[in-house]
Amino acid sequence: EAGVAQSPRYKIIEKRQSVAFWCNPISGHATLYWYQQILGQGPKLLIQFQNNGVVDDSQLPKDRFSAERLKGVDSTLKIQPAKLEDSAVYLCASSLVLALQETQYFGPGTRLLVL
């Protein structure tokens, strides 16, 4: 079974530029998460989708970040314009259902450096 796919793996941009990340979850997984992991910290949830609807985006900086999950499968996360503090690893995860014990499976992440 294929895991969670993410691209690109690395991205370097200058501040005020825009960038987009792509995620393809495990086949059949209804729930998709985007986490931001700043160096030296644990991941923090940015947004969560259930199929193509948003469940939680309370920690998404909506003035610059946007995300969508068209057709309830793959998802894109966009930053426009980027700031220096957006430098982080962006992790996508998916789970089969929304349940307390359900394991979230993570992709390899996209490492973003904003100069």
Added chain:
Amino acid sequence: AQKITQTQPGMFVQEKEAVTLDCTYDTSDQSYGLFWYKQPSSGEMIFLIYQGSYDEQNATEGRYSLNFQKARKSANLVISASQLGDSAMYFCAMREPGKGGKLIFGQGTELSVKP
């Protein structure tokens, strides 16, 4: 308030020995789930073990076991017979019901296994 606390930024262990990574949590819910993930230098978060708050027995998965002490709100990870490949960051995480399914992560512990 910090929900998940991992007080050991770094740990060393000799190959083939056991090691305990500490995790304490804070919640007012009676029902919750606790997870441990491993993050190698490649960046992907790898699920290790799960403990439900109502599980009477400590969870075990191969060389990994979870020392769950509910009254103390601790969920320490025990790795037996450490291997060189166990060198990585380890994150403790909690999920609370009704909070959309997101994982709340601790700061992580970097484990180094010495030959």
